[in-house]
Amino acid sequence: MAGSGEQEALVGNKQVIFKDFVSGFPKESDMFVTTGSVKLKLPEGSRAVLVKNLYLSCDPYMRALMKPQDANYGSVFTSYTPGSPVSGFGVAKVLESGHPDIKEGDLVWGVTTWEEYSVIKAPETLIKIQHTDVPLSYYTGILGMPGMTAYAGFYEVCSPKKGEYVYVSSAAGAVGQLVGQLAKLTGCYVVGSAGSKEKVDLLKNKFGFDEAFNYKEEHDLNAALKRYFPEGIDIYFENVGGKMLDAVLLNMRIHGRIAVCGMISQYNIDKPEGVSNLMNIVYKRVRVEGFVVFDYLQQYSKFLDTLISYIKDGKITYVEDIAEGLESGPAALVGLFSGRNVGKQVVTVSLE
Amino acid sequence: MAGSGEQEALVGNKQVIFKDFVSGFPKESDMFVTTGSVKLKLPEGSRAVLVKNLYLSCDPYMRALMKPQDANYGSVFTSYTPGSPVSGFGVAKVLESGHPDIKEGDLVWGVTTWEEYSVIKAPETLIKIQHTDVPLSYYTGILGMPGMTAYAGFYEVCSPKKGEYVYVSSAAGAVGQLVGQLAKLTGCYVVGSAGSKEKVDLLKNKFGFDEAFNYKEEHDLNAALKRYFPEGIDIYFENVGGKMLDAVLLNMRIHGRIAVCGMISQYNIDKPEGVSNLMNIVYKRVRVEGFVVFDYLQQYSKFLDTLISYIKDGKITYVEDIAEGLESGPAALVGLFSGRNVGKQVVTVSLE
């Protein structure tokens, strides 16, 4: 491959390609890994940024992008293009920049593409990483989009008060583990649910939840919630939807709040399950509020300062599940929907 | 019956008796009219109030009281006792009072019993009627509990802004007709739905809704809403639930609000219908908030002043559906659940 002139900069670029729109559960085979090529040089006058991807984030919203564009989520996402690489959040190192605020060598996080090298055409959406005394992968999770989701959802949407009863579903995940810890720091009583014994142990012994249970072992979710919340739930941080939401509605306290972050149990079924116990919203005067992290990005630097100091002071802990190499990306991504990940699911592309 | 001493005060007292707990749609025959007797004199030292009932209110919540007590609505209601008279809101005239703030001849509204004469044991819950230059029956509706519901639900829960798109279901009813008019006074674009051509005409021609439609003639509620709200719905005042709510969720705008007042379409079915389109709460960052009028009673006098002046200035109009006599009570009450009432359903007991 050694050559001269323009060709010198052309290198192999391993990529994860999205095959075609998916219905039902996504499978590893809905993506494939291939090697394209990329010119490690921006065209003259380009305002884009050329990056080397270091860490990629597996996030549940990526499932929605595997469907044809839908007007209902059009305000938030744009679907993937079949035959093109998967995109998602990641941490990357800048190799060349056409943008005045970003320079070679900068570390950034933001939306990138599942490949070794990417040309990012909207570099203004990237956030420069200033604190490098924490693992860089944290910017895909606790210090990135999912962390900001937990923070905004908990403080801005849940209106928490000391002493309140808080329930978090999918509690061992990227968002849930932080929500539970923030709730504990606020002085709440916190119960989490997750899908395995290992995760339940993490919740109780590592993240400091007051109680935790494996929802897969509960035949009657209503009874399980009554057991953990004999006085009812003030705040439900909703990550899963469906039957869990229906059971929670039966257990809300007066003036309770439900922050609707996501409903992962519904993402792979064509017609979402119906939720029936909605009259409890009236009886219990419940506020159910959906939110999208992107509406809170102006709070990012405040969030970052808070979280970095919590992490350094040992007040907050964090568990990641790291898959090595782009080849492991498809399995890691689809694993979110079977609960394979223990903690935040990350894919490493390169260690520097 | 002419006698002397204590017996002089014993008179016939026509009553509507609740037979037994109901499942499915309530029927006229779930109640019966009988004549008991009452002593028109309070016992010595009683702190109760003896009233002559003038107008009784038919309200959808009364259906919930026809079921055995349920912990989920226990914070709001207490079920009827089989074999005892129906209770509900009404307007009454005080014949004798053991309560220091209430005196003979006062007109009051509040919770009473479906009979000619009632002894009200919690007179502190009654509200004295000061403005008698409006029809007294208005205190069962626009100036009573349903009016206060519309006012609190619209101003406190919907957070309305001028120019917003507002949808009201069960719009020709007691609550809905006022919500629509308050929304028009706020400068909103208002569409209502109701179950007959007559009601749709009222909405457009009497209550000043911008548009109205008969939901029973729409096979596809989503399509109907898209027709009336091509730009989506900012505020939904929810009175009916079920399929209508599911269709509304598909049509909410970003940062929309749903004030959950009631879900009458679900009150007569054992297992409420499932609502599926809940992920739109996330995508559109919707706030869904339930409320109960009793939480807002401290605003009653402000509400009353506002409404009385709106009525006198002709800014608000009001339609009642008046059934004559206690005998017509059971049919009037069950008629709410087939939409027989056109406007607020009232039952007259006595005209003075």
Ligand SMILES: NC(=O)c1ccc[n+]([C@@H]2O[C@H](COP(=O)([O-])OP(=O)(O)OC[C@H]3O[C@@H](n4cnc5c(N)ncnc54)[C@H](OP(=O)(O)O)[C@@H]3O)[C@@H](O)[C@H]2O)c1
């Ligand atoms: N609104 C926003 O802006 C925003 C932003 C980020 C994330 N979110 C949402 O937040 C939620 C959590 O995201 P995350 O990144 O923290 O993911 P995560 O929890 O790290 O990973 C997903 C987890 O979901 C659980 N799960 C999968 N299928 C399930 C099912 N059918 N029923 C119940 N649980 C199931 C699995 O854990 P178990 O082993 O416990 O089953 C899995 O590990 C998702 O709903 C996501 O869409 C929303």
Ligand SMILES: NC(=O)c1ccc[n+]([C@@H]2O[C@H](COP(=O)([O-])OP(=O)(O)OC[C@H]3O[C@@H](n4cnc5c(N)ncnc54)[C@H](OP(=O)(O)O)[C@@H]3O)[C@@H](O)[C@H]2O)c1
């Ligand atoms: N949260 C609170 O504090 C509070 C207080 C008062 C009332 N509410 C609620 O507010 C709502 C309206 O009460 P209201 O007093 O104004 O009653 P209303 O609207 O005067 O009367 C009930 C109306 O509901 C409609 N309806 C009946 N069955 C239906 C069904 N299956 N699907 C759709 N519509 C149906 C009928 O009109 P159509 O001809 O249009 O079908 C009927 O005329 C009810 O849900 C009630 O429970 C709540």
